[in-house]
Structure formats: structure tokens, C-alpha cells
Amino acid sequence: MSNSKPDTRTTALAVAKRLFVERGYSKTSLTAIAEEIGISAPSLYWHFKSKEEILFSLIEQDLDRFISMITENVRDLSPADRVETMARRYILIQLDRRPDSPSAVMDGDAGASEALSHRRMLQIAELDHVLTDDHAHRIRSMQSTVYHLFRAALEEGAASGVFSVVDASTVAFAIISLCENVQSWAKPGGRLGPDEICDQYTILIRKMIL
Template identity: 40%
Template sequence: MSSGKPARRKRSPQKQRSGDRTGARDAILAAAHQLFAARGYSGTSTIAIAEQVGMRAPALYWHFASKEAILFAIIERSFADFHRSLRFTADGPEARLTELVRSYVTFQLEQSPETAVFSSYPALSMLGNILTEEHQDQLRAMQREVYELFKECLTSGAVSGEFRIGDTSVTAFAMISLCEYVNTWAQQGGKRTPREIAAEYVVFALRMAGVAGY
């Protein structure tokens, strides 16, 4: 006799393996992220990462080809989070630049020191020589995406006459540097909130762009 309850579908072995593999990769990345931030890349062994997630070191290589591949996966994920945080949807160059700078500075100030190790330009410059040439090229491509966002916005404003800029490329790099290094002096839990500091940086950026009234 039927119980009236729908039969539970069992996941296929392939789907189970896929889910287990994703979960294992996430656990490895989380453990490696923590260890790299605490001990540094050279001070962290694959054995330590494996022990952190309760597996043997050789098992790591089912998921990542090398310790360097683990590092790059962390960097790639951190940059993806950063790129998603950048707002660039407003209408008009001034509004878009305001949105872009505000979201950039806010992200920088709200991330933890451990996260900053794998997404900030100064920290990545020290890790760059560890990466393979292929991964260095991919990292440069990700960084260039940020530059292109600024360049596109500044060029649009220069063409429309809203911005008075001599060289949009130089200005784009200057604004990125301005936003990137904000967490070298602004401390979490300080007197100024991330939102307040971001508002000040928006004013700096609009002045750099030559917007009337700033």
C-alpha cells in the first residue's frame, strides 16, 4: 500500500560526485585562505592544508594541480567578489563615476585583512612572482577590467563635456590608486565610517575629473 508520500529521488552517482567535489574544493580553499593569511604562502605546506580539511595531502591533487593553483583560485574568487561589488549602473558619467568610486572604497574598507591579502593590488604585487605566467596573465586581465571601467566612464564624461580631463588613462590610474590605498590609513572601527570616507573620496574623484562645482 502506498504511504501517500512522494518517493525521494536519489541523486545519481555523477551528481553526488560533482557535489562532493565542489564541497571539497570550497573546504580546501577556505582552509588555504586562512593558512596563507596567517602563515604566508611559503610558510604553508600542502600537508597543513590537507590536515585542516581532514584529508591526506595526495588527495588535494584530485582537486588542484598544485599549491600555486590553490593560491590562484583564492585570488580569482576574491577578485570576482570585488568585481561584483563595483556599481556601474547609473545614468550619466558623473553619476556613474560617483557610484564606481563609492563602491570601490566601501569594498576596500569593509573587507577583512585576511581577504585584502588576496584582492588588493599592493598585496598581489608581492604574490605575483609566485604565480605561473599563465596565471599572471589572467591576473593582469582581471586588474585591467577595473581600469577599463574607469577609463570608459572618464572617456564618456570627457566626450560629453561633463569632465575636463587632460589624459583619461592617467586619470583612471590615479583614481584607482586613490581608491586602492584607502585601507593603508583608514582603520576598521575608526571614527569615520566606510560610507563617510567613501563620500569624501567621491568628491576627490569628481575634482580630479574637473567636474564643475567641485
């Protein structure tokens, strides 16, 4: 069994994420983050140039995980299977990010914070305008990855005559909007479970594209 501990950078990101959620970005200092992990503030500068870079790293880390979960092993699927697989994964991820999702409830406050952290980090970046132009561009580029994959699948299906799609961009945005907003109404313990919600959304998406 390995007894290795997380490196300082990994620990700092985890602590910063928690403090940003609990206290807010503006009320969390680099000194507070350093004190939580038992190092001096100057030592933290070996890993991050600024608090903004920590926030960027957190968003980048979460987005990279999000994109990987949605797109893993989908490129060789048929256009229809690609759209359906990515949509189902997207929906399941969104449902698990609700503050009252089973994983958050099971893990208590820490789980709830983890479930909300990605959205909260993005809100901080967008509302407080704290990211540098380069970092903001990088995040926008990452955010568009899933859209481009949906659009490519829709264009491929339309070109082969499988889909009745007039404008792939519009439909890609519509599918993403459906998936993104499912957490606004679906509740744990409700009439439909996650898989059933995915089934219903899949039916809606098929009606949009076939």
C-alpha cells in the same frame, strides 16, 4: 533548512587561505592542507594540480568578488553616476579590508585574517613570484577590469562635454589610487565615518573630472 556541506574544493580553498595567512605560503604544504580537511594529499590532486593553482584560485576568487561588487549594475548609469558609484563601492571595500575594521574586530582573528587575505595572497604572488605566466597574465587582466571601466566612463563623459578630462587613463589611475590607499589613513572610530569619507572623496573626484 539545508544541511549541505561545502564541497571539497571550497573547503580546501578556505583552509589554504587560512594556512597561507597564518604560516606563510612556503611553509604550507599540500599535505598540511589535506590533513586539515580530513583527506589524503593524493585526493587533493583531484581538485588542484599544485599549491600554486590553489593560490591562483584564491586570488581569482577574491578578485572576481571584488570586481562584481564594484561594477554591479553600473553599465547603464550616466558617466558621472558610474564614476561616483564605482568609487564609493571601491572605498567601502577597502575600508572593510583593514585589520581593525568593524567586521574584522567583530569576528576576531578569523575576521581579521579574512579581511587581510586578498592583499596577503597578492603579496605572496608578487613577492615570491610563484604564479605561472598564464596565471599571472589572468590576474593582471582581471585587475585591469575596473581601470578600463573607469576609463570608459571618463572618455564617454569627456566626449559628451560633461567632463573636463584631458587624459582619461591618467585620471582613471588617479581615482583608483585614491580609492586603493584610503585604508592607509582612515581608522574605525575616527572623525569621519565610511559614508562621510566617501562623500569627501567624491568631492575630490568631481573636482578632478568636472
